Amino acid sequence: MPSGPVDDTLLVRVSATGPAAAQGTPRERGPDPRSVRTRAAVVEAATTLFLRHGYLGTSVEDIAALAAVSKRTVYNNFQDKERLFTEIVIGVTATAERFADHLLGALSDAPDVPAALGELARRHLAAITAPQVVRLRRLVVSEASRFPDLAREYHRRAPGRVLAALADAFAALHERGELAAPDPVRAAEHFSFLVLGAALDRAMFDPESEPPAAAELERVADDAVRVFLAAYR
Amino acid sequence: MPSGPVDDTLLVRVSATGPAAAQGTPRERGPDPRSVRTRAAVVEAATTLFLRHGYLGTSVEDIAALAAVSKRTVYNNFQDKERLFTEIVIGVTATAERFADHLLGALSDAPDVPAALGELARRHLAAITAPQVVRLRRLVVSEASRFPDLAREYHRRAPGRVLAALADAFAALHERGELAAPDPVRAAEHFSFLVLGAALDRAMFDPESEPPAAAELERVADDAVRVFLAAYR
DNA sequence: AGATGGGTACTGTACCGTGCAGTTTCCTCG
DNA sequence: CGAGGAAACTGCACGGTACAGTACCCATCT
Numbered sequence: 001m002p003s004g005p006v007d008d009t010l011l012v013r014v015s016a017t018g019p020a021a022a023q024g025t026p027r028e029r030g031p032d033p034r035s036v037r038t039r040a041a042v043v044e045a046a047t048t049l050f051l052r053h054g055y056l057g058t059s060v061e062d063i064a065a066l067a068a069v070s071k072r073t074v075y076n077n078f079q080d081k082e083r084l085f086t087e088i089v090i091g092v093t094a095t096a097e098r099f100a101d102h103l104l105g106a107l108s109d110a111p112d113v114p115a116a117l118g119e120l121a122r123r124h125l126a127a128i129t130a131p132q133v134v135r136l137r138r139l140v141v142s143e144a145s146r147f148p149d150l151a152r153e154y155h156r157r158a159p160g161r162v163l164a165a166l167a168d169a170f171a172a173l174h175e176r177g178e179l180a181a182p183d184p185v186r187a188a189e190h191f192s193f194l195v196l197g198a199a200l201d202r203a204m205f206d207p208e209s210e211p212p213a214a215a216e217l218e219r220v221a222d223d224a225v226r227v228f229l230a231a232y233r
Numbered sequence: 234m235p236s237g238p239v240d241d242t243l244l245v246r247v248s249a250t251g252p253a254a255a256q257g258t259p260r261e262r263g264p265d266p267r268s269v270r271t272r273a274a275v276v277e278a279a280t281t282l283f284l285r286h287g288y289l290g291t292s293v294e295d296i297a298a299l300a301a302v303s304k305r306t307v308y309n310n311f312q313d314k315e316r317l318f319t320e321i322v323i324g325v326t327a328t329a330e331r332f333a334d335h336l337l338g339a340l341s342d343a344p345d346v347p348a349a350l351g352e353l354a355r356r357h358l359a360a361i362t363a364p365q366v367v368r369l370r371r372l373v374v375s376e377a378s379r380f381p382d383l384a385r386e387y388h389r390r391a392p393g394r395v396l397a398a399l400a401d402a403f404a405a406l407h408e409r410g411e412l413a414a415p416d417p418v419r420a421a422e423h424f425s426f427l428v429l430g431a432a433l434d435r436a437m438f439d440p441e442s443e444p445p446a447a448a449e450l451e452r453v454a455d456d457a458v459r460v461f462l463a464a465y466r
Numbered sequence: 467a468g469a470t471g472g473g474t475a476c477t478g479t480a481c482c483g484t485g486c487a488g489t490t491t492c493c494t495c496g
Numbered sequence: 497c498g499a500g501g502a503a504a505c506t507g508c509a510c511g512g513t514a515c516a517g518t519a520c521c522c523a524t525c526t
Contacts, residue, residue, distance in 0.1 A: 206381070228460075265493090271504080
């Protein structure tokens with residue numbers, strides 16, 4: 001979890017408390033003995049609750065209770081609820097981002113492109129239907145009007161990143177003549193949504209939905225790759 | 234948190250702003266014209282506000298103010314805020330449903346299948362990126378944990394309905410040998426998400442996003458149909 | 467002792483839903 | 497056609513509740 005300051009370029013919106021900001025600027029301070037433990041506890045509790053009940057559905061008191069900490073402690077570590085929220089979301093997004101980077105592997109150098117695509121499709125689908133990821137997605141969409149910058153940031157970092165990487169790989173494969181993808185971005189969109197579309201849709205509308213079983217996942221991925229290759233081969 | 238099935242009877246009373254010559258018939262105990270007018274005003278105001286600011290972001294007082302009606306009147310017409318909300322959503326869903334039914338046209342009897350698919354793709358994409366539809370989608374997703382039945386109901390009625398109709402049409406075309414779609418449901422998913430996936434994703438994460446321009450829409454639809462036909466022809 | 471983190475209790479606010487007294491609008495009946 | 501009565505609407509105030517953020521004091525560590 002990120003304990004340092006988090007990408008402040010994102011939020012222009014700041015609470016109107018002028019003097020407070022001047023006074024309490026976080027400093028290059030030593031390893032706070034106690035606050036490390038409590039801060040981590042708060043972050044973990046807040047992550048759980050925000051993902052499960054949303055921004056308005058989660059009170060600071062709930063967070064404090066789950067973290068086994070008082071509300072005052074929450075406010076000692078985070079300026080206000082909005083900051084806490086954006087920090088949490090950015091933090092979870094970062095892990096999604098790392099996972100996304102890992103996803104592509106060496107697709108553009110793969111000897112057997114269809115096999116590599118199949119493997120990619122399976123991993124992609126499994127990743128995106130993981131409950132945590134679905135919850136994050138729903139959370140960000142839900143708060144898109146309250147935190148539009150955050151929504152754009154998430155979209156750029158997580159799904160956008162995967163799409164861009166995919167497009168790069170397809171462009172390379174196009175150069176090598178392994179695929180016929182003159183518009184690699186469009187090809188990436190097509191691949192992504194052939195694989196994910198239906199599952200994503202279902203998951204977004206059913207909070208209690210389970211991720212697809214392995215066999216189902218395999219069938220969906222294979223079908224998607226088959227359609228994709230029929231068009232882009 | 235009432236998790237019972239959605240009350241369909243509420244749906245009937247949404248429309249009907251005019252007395253419809255009920256005055257001339259003495260026997261027919263017509264509903265008070267005042268109630269009708271007021272109710273319609275409240276429904277319209279609530280629809281606007283819920284779609285724009287969400288469930289928790291809209292107060293009953295806001296609704297009353299926009300409807301130019303007192304808060305008490307809102308509660309005289311609707312049991313509570315939850316009932317009002319579900320009624321609104323179901324009402325808007327019903328119009329989406331009607332539109333969806335209209336969408337398919339006579340695809341299964343079309344002489345020129347590729348042309349018909351192209352037309353269908355264009356209309357489908359235009360319909361689903363309309364601001365009202367996007368707002369409804371985001372609203373339902375946002376409240377999916379508070380109103381899970383409502384979310385499932387919406388999903389079944391709007392996107393589910395289109396998908397089912399599409400699958401039926403593909404099955405018929407498969408029988409006639411015009412398409413090679415042994416799994417028509419999968420084919421319908423593929424078609425739908427090839428057309429809509431990327432646009433839907435963008436729209437969900439960017440509340441200020443505009444629907445695509447006509448030229449862009451056309452390109453997306455044509456590309457989707459091309460890929461679909463390459464696989465299912 | 468002094469500083470820093472933490473806990474309790476509080477403030478202020480927003481909002482759902484209701485009660486009530488008075489007023490307007492519609493319907494019916496003489 | 498016009499009065500009387502009923503139903504609907506208004507405006508306001510209020511109870512109850514939930515919750516973000518804060519004041520103040522205590523505990524602990526150096």
